[in-house]
Amino acid sequence: xxxxxxxxxxxxxxxxxxxxxxxxxxxxxxxxxxxxxxxxxxxxxxxxxxxxxxxxxxxxxxxxxxxxxxxxxxxxxxxxxxxxxxxxxxxxxxxxxxxxxxxxxxxxxxxxxxxxxxxxxxxxxxxxxxxxxxxxxxxxxxxxxxxxxxxxxxxxxxxxxxxxxxxxxxxxxxxxxxxxxxxxxxxxxxxxxxxxxxxxxxxxxxxxxxxxxxxxxxxxxxxxxxxxxxxxxxxxxxxxxxxxxxxxxxxxxxxxxxxxxxxxxxxxxxxxxxxxxxxxxxxxxxxxxxxxxxxxxxxxxxxxxxxxxxxxxxxxxxxxxxxx
Numbered sequence: 001x002x003x004x005x006x007x008x009x010x011x012x013x014x015x016x017x018x019x020x021x022x023x024x025x026x027x028x029x030x031x032x033x034x035x036x037x038x039x040x041x042x043x044x045x046x047x048x049x050x051x052x053x054x055x056x057x058x059x060x061x062x063x064x065x066x067x068x069x070x071x072x073x074x075x076x077x078x079x080x081x082x083x084x085x086x087x088x089x090x091x092x093x094x095x096x097x098x099x100x101x102x103x104x105x106x107x108x109x110x111x112x113x114x115x116x117x118x119x120x121x122x123x124x125x126x127x128x129x130x131x132x133x134x135x136x137x138x139x140x141x142x143x144x145x146x147x148x149x150x151x152x153x154x155x156x157x158x159x160x161x162x163x164x165x166x167x168x169x170x171x172x173x174x175x176x177x178x179x180x181x182x183x184x185x186x187x188x189x190x191x192x193x194x195x196x197x198x199x200x201x202x203x204x205x206x207x208x209x210x211x212x213x214x215x216x217x218x219x220x221x222x223x224x225x226x227x228x229x230x231x232x233x234x235x236x237x238x239x240x241x242x243x244x245x246x247x248x249x250x251x252x253x254x255x256x257x258x259x260x261x262x263x264x265x266x267x268x269x270x271x272x273x274x275x276x277x278x279x280x281x282x283x284x285x286x287x288x289x290x291x292x293x294x295x296x297x298x299x300x301x302x303x304x305x306x307x308x309x310x311x312x313x314x315x316x317x318x319x320x321x322x323x324x
Contacts, residue, residue, distance in 0.1 A: 002103060003130045008064060008096045011127035012056060015120060019053045027054035052091065052116045056124075059158075060093045062234050062253035066185055067097035067157050069232045069319075070257050073212060074181070077269050080104035081152030085178055087111055087171060088143070088159035092121035092136065098153065099133050108136035111146045144170040154179030160186055160195040168195070172202050180265045181211065188229030188254030196228075196256040203260040211259040213319070215271040218295035228276060228291070229256045230319040272321035273300065279316065286313045290322055 016024070027050040082104055086094045089110035098105055112118055118138040125133045139147060143163065154175045160168055175182040184199050186192035197220055203210070210217050213230070222228060231252045261267075271293035280287040284304040291297045300322065302313040309324055316322055 011124045024054050027051045056091045063093040065232045065234045066255040067094045071101035075101045082106045083151040084153045085109045085151040087156045090117040094155045094157045110138045111141040143167045150178050152180050155183045157185040181261045183259045185257040190227050193227035193256040200258045207263045208260040215293045216295045221297040272323045278318045
């Protein structure tokens with residue numbers, strides 16, 4: 001059973017009532033300053049209840065939206081995990097995303113090193129309307145540690161920037177040791193993309209098969225100064241707008257990602273080109289920038305003369321596949 005739309009928003013709203021707006025605003029400013037630094041953290045970023053609450057209000061809706069977009073694509077491709085482990089999962093954004101993407105999900109384990117984040121995560125799922133989320137476990141663990149166990153799906157979202165090179169290697173080792181399918185998401189920035197590309201190389205070197213977003217398993221064809229990233233629109237609650245000092249009722253979260261399956265677990269489906277930017281739509285044609293199954297990237301134009309393909313192409317957007 002999937003949680004209804006808005007379930008996480010209501011849970012967040014209830015949980016944040018225990019903090020004053022000035023407390024959340026000050027903690028948010030501290031978090032924003034830290035997340036603008038690309039180097040690994042030397043201590044836990046979510047180190048106080050106020051910072052954890054600020055993170056949940058400021059970042060959790062966007063992380064949830066990005067992960068939900070990724071996991072929904074895997075669900076549409078036929079993946080239906082029963083078990084999930086989220087590494088560095090903090091307050092549980094990926095857990096909520098997975099519960100919303102997969103009807104098959106039965107158990108969730110969230111591992112993180114910050115007790116305050118785990119405490120808020122438990123509080124949030126206790127307010128969920130679905131049994132799978134309400135029964136999710138939140139346990140303390142360092143990178144490479146934690147209780148033994150494997151899962152159909154192992155995720156790590158927006159955590160690599162906080163890790164050293166050695167810790168990143170340990171995290172990828174743990175993902176591949178624990179999971180049948182691994183999903184990584186990072187901010188849609190050049191730094192975030194670089195971290196995803198390194199993880200992609202590691203998965204391929206260990207014989208894993210790519211499930212997305214790449215339509216091939218060759219080297220990334222994008223040139224210097226370019227990077228692969230996508231976007232999802234996030235509806236802001238009133239609390240979300242207040243803590244971000246924003247007027248708009250939405251924001252666009254940009255993210256980079258990779259999903260891979262262990263050898264023999266799941267083969268990639270049919271390979272279509274991936275749309276890398278917003279299409280340019282003009283009278284009688286649609287122009288795309290795509291990554292192709294042959295390992296190249298570049299311009300693709302679909303004209304009205306192509307009939308049904310053109311009609312389908314008009315509905316395609318950034319991040320979608322482009323058949324043919």
